[in-house]
Amino acid sequence: MSAITGTKSSKPAAGSSSELAERLLIWYRNYRRVLPWRGTNDPYAVWVSEIMLQQTRVETVIPYYRRWMEQFPTLQHLAQAEEQQVLKAWEGLGYYSRARSLHRAARLVVEKYQGQIPASTKELMRLPGVGRYTAAAVASIAFGQDEPALDGNLRRVAARLFNVSLPARSPEGEAQILAHLRAHLPPGQAGNFNQALMDLGAMICTPRKPACGDCPLAEWCQSRRLGVQEERPVLTRRAAPPLITVTAAVIWRDGKVLLTRRPANGLLGGLWEFPGGKQEDGETLVECLRREIREELGVEIEIGEPLGVYRHAYTHFKVTLHAFISRLRHGEPQPHQADDMAWAALEELSRFPMGKIDRQIAADLLKISRSLFPAG
DNA sequence: AAGACGTGGTT
DNA sequence: TAACCAAGTCT
Numbered sequence: 001m002s003a004i005t006g007t008k009s010s011k012p013a014a015g016s017s018s019e020l021a022e023r024l025l026i027w028y029r030n031y032r033r034v035l036p037w038r039g040t041n042d043p044y045a046v047w048v049s050e051i052m053l054q055q056t057r058v059e060t061v062i063p064y065y066r067r068w069m070e071q072f073p074t075l076q077h078l079a080q081a082e083e084q085q086v087l088k089a090w091e092g093l094g095y096y097s098r099a100r101s102l103h104r105a106a107r108l109v110v111e112k113y114q115g116q117i118p119a120s121t122k123e124l125m126r127l128p129g130v131g132r133y134t135a136a137a138v139a140s141i142a143f144g145q146d147e148p149a150l151d152g153n154l155r156r157v158a159a160r161l162f163n164v165s166l167p168a169r170s171p172e173g174e175a176q177i178l179a180h181l182r183a184h185l186p187p188g189q190a191g192n193f194n195q196a197l198m199d200l201g202a203m204i205c206t207p208r209k210p211a212c213g214d215c216p217l218a219e220w221c222q223s224r225r226l227g228v229q230e231e232r233p234v235l236t237r238r239a240a241p242p243l244i245t246v247t248a249a250v251i252w253r254d255g256k257v258l259l260t261r262r263p264a265n266g267l268l269g270g271l272w273e274f275p276g277g278k279q280e281d282g283e284t285l286v287e288c289l290r291r292e293i294r295e296e297l298g299v300e301i302e303i304g305e306p307l308g309v310y311r312h313a314y315t316h317f318k319v320t321l322h323a324f325i326s327r328l329r330h331g332e333p334q335p336h337q338a339d340d341m342a343w344a345a346l347e348e349l350s351r352f353p354m355g356k357i358d359r360q361i362a363a364d365l366l367k368i369s370r371s372l373f374p375a376g
Numbered sequence: 377a378a379g380a381c382g383t384g385g386t387t
Numbered sequence: 388t389a390a391c392c393a394a395g396t397c398t
Contacts, residue, residue: 094382
């Protein structure tokens, strides 16, 4: 068969590792990336790294991972931490439900599993924030279980290697890819196999212009043989994100500013922000802000100088935020539509976990205050 | 099942 | 620039 097609057989003998897998593991021994979470099998460390790495670049994760393991070196440390502390450590990483879930899961493992992280994918998947990929990664890397992981890298590499023409993110495409991976999984080496494919995807089999000339698996690659490697994986397009306009108020009183805490679930859940909200049709910015503050806090405000205009792109929409310096006119604010509320001095702002835009507003306030009062 | 859910880098 | 994407999960 290989003589006819020009590629090697993709079918390994049952129960043994394929030639492809052996070649991949040799490449991995020689070229694997040195990363802070490698070189340990500590299930907690592996777990933390896998959660942080979800939809997030390795270079972004590294400093967060180091700080995290310093601050929460064990499962017990994490379980005992306050949620605000956990969110603060996560600030800037995005997808904040990951931090909240990890924290909840740590408490659950301490209370219900005697502090022992489960080893099977089935049990791992019961933990909040642990899905199919993470369960397979932890089970294979930390516990040596024969589980194929399927992430963005593996999806792309496998779609090319086995020339999968179904949409790679569809249930059918993923099932096909997983079947191929499972067929090549070297028994007892799944952790290395999974990580090798991730490294290959990151360094060789990249999204654009894959370096096929340097690929240890080139002779097995079916899409390369057909010259369609750049058309794999088959992707589906997404709709353009809507644009929304929002306002926010920096409400001053006695040298402090008012912060509210976002509801636990949803966008930026549990993070603090300067109160405000989305502009509705036919509404001016000032009308919008007055209404939002009335609804959220039950008070009337006097809107002063604009502080700045902030633009930010989230995954599924883009926002332009107009921030205004404001003061209270009537009433004492209550967190009607927020989980909590706090008056914070400028020096305290850094303690509150915030998303990107609100952190930028806070930074601008500090900057302005320092220029007005250089002595402090 | 399709859309919500952050941020930063690249093209 | 706008679009795409990077070690996914949840509803």
